[in-house]
Amino acid sequence: MFRNTYDSDNTVFSPQGRLHQVEYALEAVKQGSAAVGLRSNTHAILLALKRSSGELASYQQKMFRIDDHVGIAIAGLTSDARVLSNFMRQQAMGSKMVFNRPIPVNRLVSAIADKAQVNTQEYGRRPYGVGFLVIGLDHTGPHLYEFSPSGTSFEYFAVSIGARSQSAKTYLEKHFESFADCSLEDLIRHGLHALRETLQQDKELTTNNTSIGILGLSGVHESAGTSVNFRILEGPPIEPYLQSMQPKEVPPPSSASVPPPTSGDEDVQMSE
Amino acid sequence: MPDMSAIVNPQQRQFNPYAENGGTILAIAGADFTVIAGDTRQSEGYSIQTRYAPKVFHLTDRAVLAVNGFAADGNMFVKKVKQRLEWYRHAHAKDMPLRAIARLIQTMLYAQRFFPYYVYNILGGIEEDGTGAVYSFDPVGSYEREACRAAGAAQSLVQPFLDNQIYFKNQTPAQGSSHPAHLPLPDVLSIVIDSFTSATERHIEVGDGLEMYIVLAKGRTLPDAVTTLRPQELPSSAGDGERVFVLKRDLKKD
Numbered sequence: 001m002f003r004n005t006y007d008s009d010n011t012v013f014s015p016q017g018r019l020h021q022v023e024y025a026l027e028a029v030k031q032g033s034a035a036v037g038l039r040s041n042t043h044a045i046l047l048a049l050k051r052s053s054g055e056l057a058s059y060q061q062k063m064f065r066i067d068d069h070v071g072i073a074i075a076g077l078t079s080d081a082r083v084l085s086n087f088m089r090q091q092a093m094g095s096k097m098v099f100n101r102p103i104p105v106n107r108l109v110s111a112i113a114d115k116a117q118v119n120t121q122e123y124g125r126r127p128y129g130v131g132f133l134v135i136g137l138d139h140t141g142p143h144l145y146e147f148s149p150s151g152t153s154f155e156y157f158a159v160s161i162g163a164r165s166q167s168a169k170t171y172l173e174k175h176f177e178s179f180a181d182c183s184l185e186d187l188i189r190h191g192l193h194a195l196r197e198t199l200q201q202d203k204e205l206t207t208n209n210t211s212i213g214i215l216g217l218s219g220v221h222e223s224a225g226t227s228v229n230f231r232i233l234e235g236p237p238i239e240p241y242l243q244s245m246q247p248k249e250v251p252p253p254s255s256a257s258v259p260p261p262t263s264g265d266e267d268v269q270m271s272e
Numbered sequence: 273m274p275d276m277s278a279i280v281n282p283q284q285r286q287f288n289p290y291a292e293n294g295g296t297i298l299a300i301a302g303a304d305f306t307v308i309a310g311d312t313r314q315s316e317g318y319s320i321q322t323r324y325a326p327k328v329f330h331l332t333d334r335a336v337l338a339v340n341g342f343a344a345d346g347n348m349f350v351k352k353v354k355q356r357l358e359w360y361r362h363a364h365a366k367d368m369p370l371r372a373i374a375r376l377i378q379t380m381l382y383a384q385r386f387f388p389y390y391v392y393n394i395l396g397g398i399e400e401d402g403t404g405a406v407y408s409f410d411p412v413g414s415y416e417r418e419a420c421r422a423a424g425a426a427q428s429l430v431q432p433f434l435d436n437q438i439y440f441k442n443q444t445p446a447q448g449s450s451h452p453a454h455l456p457l458p459d460v461l462s463i464v465i466d467s468f469t470s471a472t473e474r475h476i477e478v479g480d481g482l483e484m485y486i487v488l489a490k491g492r493t494l495p496d497a498v499t500t501l502r503p504q505e506l507p508s509s510a511g512d513g514e515r516v517f518v519l520k521r522d523l524k525k526d
Contacts, residue, residue: 065362089362093355223511 011123021127022120025149028129032075034162034198035062036191037133037144038172040182043216044135044142046073047191049162049198050209063213063232067092069102069137071213071230075162076130076149084112084128105136109145109153117151131161137215137228160194167197184219188212188241196248205245207238290342290390291316294477296424297327297338298467299396300438301404303454304489308336308396308406309464310424311472311523312481314343323480323525330506331357332367334514335397336485337377340424341411342390349389353377367509370397374407374415381413388412392423398514402489404454426471426478433470437463457486458497465521472523482521490514 006012007020014020035048048062063073064085070092074081091111095103112132119125132147146161147153158176160168171194179187191212196205212233218225221240222233233241297310310327313320321343328338329350337353339346356376360368368376374395381389393409408421420438422430435441440451455463464484472479486503488494490513494503503517 065365089359093358097351097355225511227507227509 009123010120010125010127019120022150025127025129026131029076029131029148029161030163030165032077032130032162033060033062034160034165034168034195035073035075035133036158036160036165036168036172036194036198037073037135037146037156038158038176038179038187038191038194039135039142039144040184040187041141041180043184043187043214044137044144045184045187045191045215046071046133046135046211046213047188047195048073048211048213049195049205050211052209059209061211063211065230065232066108066134067096067102068229069215070105070108071135071215071232073133073211073213074130075133075165077128078130080128080130081132084115084130084132087115088112102138104138105134105143105145106155108136109134109147112147113151113153116147116149120149120151133159133161135213135215135230137230142215158194160198162198164198164200168194171197184214184216185221185241185244188214188219189244192241192245196245204248205242207235207242210234210238210242212238212241289387291344293321293325293341293343293346294425295327295340296422296426296430296468296471296475296478297340297392297394298420298422298430298434298464299338299394299406299408300420300434300455300460300464301396301406301418302457302460304398304402304404304492305457305460306336306396306398306404306406306487307457307460307464307484308338308394308487309468309482309484310338310340311468311478312483313477313479313523315477318476320480326483328483328485329354330485330516331373332397333508333510333516334367334487335370335373335395336487336516338394338396338423339391340394341392345389346391349380349391349393352380356380369400370395370405370407371399371417373397374417377407377409378413378415381409381411385412394421394423396485397487398489404487404489422467424478426475429471429474430467433467434463457495461486461498461519468521468523479523480525482523484519484521486517486519488515488517 006014010021033049033051037046050059050062052059065071066088091108092103116128119127128149134145136143144156145153146159158172175190215230216228294315295311295313299308308328312324314322314325327340331337339350357368388411390411395407399405406418406421407415409415420434445451468482501519503519506516508515
């Protein structure tokens with residue numbers, strides 16, 4: 001992207017009718033590690049790739065519980081994510097106190113979208129540098145939303161955000177029609193495959209760097225119970241789901257392999 | 273002289289923000305369980321406002337709070353405590369330990385020192401070390417851990433009974449034996465039920481119904497004598513942790 005004179009102030013449009021500061025904020029989301037969301041008729045799940053700054057460091061938290069029936073995965077500035085998730089928790093709790101029912105998920109997502117929009121129109125404020133994938137469960141079933149710092153939110157069957165998320169989107173676009181009737185285990189397997197597409201060369205999903213957030217009835221690998229509440233799975237409990245993935249296809253040996261070493265006399269050895 | 277008795281002094285009306293809603297609550301701690309009970313009658317003066325207004329609330333898998341005094345303050349206070357527990361869960365991904373909840377209640381009550389919540393709170397449940405615990409509070413947050421406590425309208429009838437039956441006050445044990453340090457659950461439940469039926473007999477503000485909450489420590493099961501009463505188990509977050517059961521009984525409606 002080229003630097004230009006219309007991108008310093010939030011309140012200045014470019015001649016093309018764009019707000020560059022907002023677009024730069026969207027870049028911050030694209031820099032964050034990937035998060036994938038998908039849903040069936042009975043469940044909504046989030047999967048996230050956790051990043052660590054080095055072998056000695058812990059992995060950055062990517063998922064937050066907002067209420068029993070709402071959870072989020074983040075991509076971008078984690079500090080902004082904490083502020084917005086705190087706000088979501090306040091909204092959820094306040095709504096429950098006043099109306100004696102869990103907040104409808106679309107209302108909650110609209111609340112943060114409206115809050116984020118303010119920062120795109122007020123002078124001197126910067127947009128939030130984080131995007132959310134929000135899953136929620138209400139009387140109309142499971143839902144999945146994407147929230148972005150531009151102040152827009154959309155509902156999806158499946159979506160992904162963050163670094164190299166286009167690869168995950170391609171997988172999801174290919175398979176989404178089968179999600180509606182999937183069991184929880186199959187849904188998670190699809191999600192893990194999609195998340196794996198975002199990995200760089202020779203990296204893999206492990207129990208350390210993967211987070212799974214689930215809404216809906218317990219699966220076979222979870223302790224028995226009838227709770228549908230949002231829960232985050234991390235560490236060893238993820239192992240059975242990682243095992244259920246199809247092994248990654250190993251690419252065939254490259255034809256540009258190193259030719260046999262030349263003996264000193266011939267000046268050029270053509271490969272066979 | 274004209275009739276002096278007809279002269280009336282100036283009168284002023286003032287809104288009274290508090291009301292007395294009657295009722296009684298009680299909690300008894302066992303070795304690895306706690307029972308927290310309250311009647312369900314809500315009254316004002318000689319009128320009954322409702323025969324069923326719960327005064328005992330389940331906060332977490334291991335904590336139950338009973339509130340008595342001014343019902344509006346009691347209900348609101350419970351809602352606010354539940355919100356604070358939810359914030360704790362968000363921040364720490366686990367439930368608050370019982371003695372932390374007790375201290376939290378003190379700070380919440382004292383924060384309103386100059387316009388108090390007119391409630392007597394009794395918090396009961398299982399401590400981090402697995403023992404049964406009862407914490408009782410005054411309206412501005414003074415609190416103490418005890419083995420048993422009664423509060424409310426019939427406090428003066430019930431507490432002395434508990435002192436005798438739980439602490440064995442004014443009783444000498446039989447020759448060669450000593451009073452047990454803790455009573456078993458069926459005995460405690462009988463004491464609770466007898467406390468309430470007796471209080472109902474002699475106090476007009478007590479009656480209609482009784483709700484008893486039983487909090488069991490991890491790994492502890494209900495004795496057969498209690499399962500035959502078919503208590504209702506409340507849903508718990510962890511399969512193998514503390515559990516809460518509820519027993520309901522009718523009390524006389526007069």
